[in-house]
Structure formats: C-alpha cells, structure tokens
Amino acid sequence: MRHIVKKLPQYNFVYLGDTKRVPYGNRSHETIFSYTCEALDFLFKKGCVLVILACNSASAQGLRQIQQEWLPKKYPNRKVLGVIIPTVEAALLDNPKKIGILATQGTVGSNTFVKEINKRNRHVRILQQAAPLLVPLVESGELKHARTIIRSYLAPLKQIDSIILGCTHYGILAHMFRKELRPNQRIISQNTIIPDKLAQYLGRHPEIEKKLTTKRKLDFFVTEITPTNKKMAARWFGKHIILRKASYTD
Numbered sequence: 001m002r003h004i005v006k007k008l009p010q011y012n013f014v015y016l017g018d019t020k021r022v023p024y025g026n027r028s029h030e031t032i033f034s035y036t037c038e039a040l041d042f043l044f045k046k047g048c049v050l051v052i053l054a055c056n057s058a059s060a061q062g063l064r065q066i067q068q069e070w071l072p073k074k075y076p077n078r079k080v081l082g083v084i085i086p087t088v089e090a091a092l093l094d095n096p097k098k099i100g101i102l103a104t105q106g107t108v109g110s111n112t113f114v115k116e117i118n119k120r121n122r123h124v125r126i127l128q129q130a131a132p133l134l135v136p137l138v139e140s141g142e143l144k145h146a147r148t149i150i151r152s153y154l155a156p157l158k159q160i161d162s163i164i165l166g167c168t169h170y171g172i173l174a175h176m177f178r179k180e181l182r183p184n185q186r187i188i189s190q191n192t193i194i195p196d197k198l199a200q201y202l203g204r205h206p207e208i209e210k211k212l213t214t215k216r217k218l219d220f221f222v223t224e225i226t227p228t229n230k231k232m233a234a235r236w237f238g239k240h241i242i243l244r245k246a247s248y249t250d
Helices: 002-007 029-045 056-061 063-074 084-091 105-110 112-120 134-140 146-157 168-180 190-204 227-237
Strands: 013-017 050-052 079-081 098-103 125-130 162-166 186-189 218-222 243-245
Touching: 002 190, 013 029, 029 050, 029 056, 029 063, 056 063, 056 084, 056 105, 056 112, 063 079, 084 112, 084 162, 084 186, 084 190, 098 105, 098 112, 098 146, 105 112, 105 125, 112 125, 125 146, 134 146, 134 168, 134 227, 146 168, 162 168, 168 186, 168 190, 186 190, 218 227, 227 243
Parallel strands: 013 218, 050 079, 098 125, 098 162, 162 186, 218 243
Antiparallel strands: none
C-alpha cells in the first residue's frame, strides 16, 4: 500500500490487514476463500469500489472463484484484482530461461505461478521454493536472522535468471535478497510492480477510475492491534497513523 499511495496519492485508500490470522499460506483453499470473502465484505461496506488482494495465497487460491462466482452474486458492480498475473507479466519481460519462485506453501502448492507462466511461455524452466518462515519474521519485525534463512531458501535456486518474490511480505526483504544473488539475477518484487500495473489498469478503465474518491484520505484497519503492527505502520506511514480494529460483524 505504501508504494501504491506514493504512485497514486490523489485517491482515498482503505487498508485491511488480517493480522489476527496471518499467515494464510499454510491454510486450506476453503479457509483462505472464506477469510478473503470476509475481508472483501468489510471493505465493500466501507465503500471501496476496487480491491487489490495484496496476498499471493488469496490471489492464488481464491481470486478466480471470487471473480467468477462470489462477486456476480453479491457485488456485481465492484472489482477485485490479484497480484499474480501482473507479477508474471513483469517476470517474462526479459525472456528469462530459468525463473525461481519463492512463495508461501499455499501459493507453491497451488502451482498458480507455474500455470500463468506456462500460458505465456512454455519454454521457461520454473523452480519453486516454499519459504514459510519469512512471513512470521516480517510480521514480528525481528529480522536479525533473516539473511541466514533467505540464504538457505535460495540455495536450490542459484542458477535462475530471475526470482519472483511471490509474497507481498518478501518485498520488505528485497535488499537482503539482492545481497545473496548475483548482479545479473533479476528480482521481481511486487511492491515495485503493482503500483505501475494499477495505474495502467485505471487508465484502461475510466469507468472504474471515475468512481474513485480523490480526497487523499487513508484509513487503516487490522483484525488485531499489536505493538509490532503499530510500530510498523508508524515507520511506513508516519507516527500520526491510527490503526483501528476491524470487526467483521458490523
């Protein structure tokens, strides 16, 4: 969200972090779908017209069903976008021969990145690696052992041309990944890709863009307020930021 707001500061944004139930990556498809629908209900009731699932597990395991079944029945005039297809498009720009994918267990298990890459280029060799320890590290803010863990996850991916950081949490660690990779190995990080892709999407869809409110208002909700997420919010958006607890029963 920080990078999206920087790219498109004129719009109103509502952030919702499911801090009580993160990470999603080790949960079942049914649970991820249910949690994601609860979050969407909350955001749509707050007046959101367009929602970005800034979670690869939700994008991989829930987006298609949400777009094809859930939205038409409940919110036919709202839009939900994911982060996987824009990431794949960016990863293939340089025609890599070998792509590494680092993601949560759920995203790796879904094979969504592999399927989307193969739709566009069947000649790319794809190596996937689950990295379940990184999300808890980022959520806790305790990163002193992160480079050691990153190094171990990257060990099977040494011969890749590009690596997709297939979880939005991993972008926070991009500088650590850079230190463990060769200069000619490209890092595909969603925090730099998604803002540009969103701007392009709004340019292609003026019928959606004109529905967006442009008062530069930011609202932040989490399902559990902790000292750590308050500290992280203040670091990224300033000490004036107030986190409010989201209630799905309102």
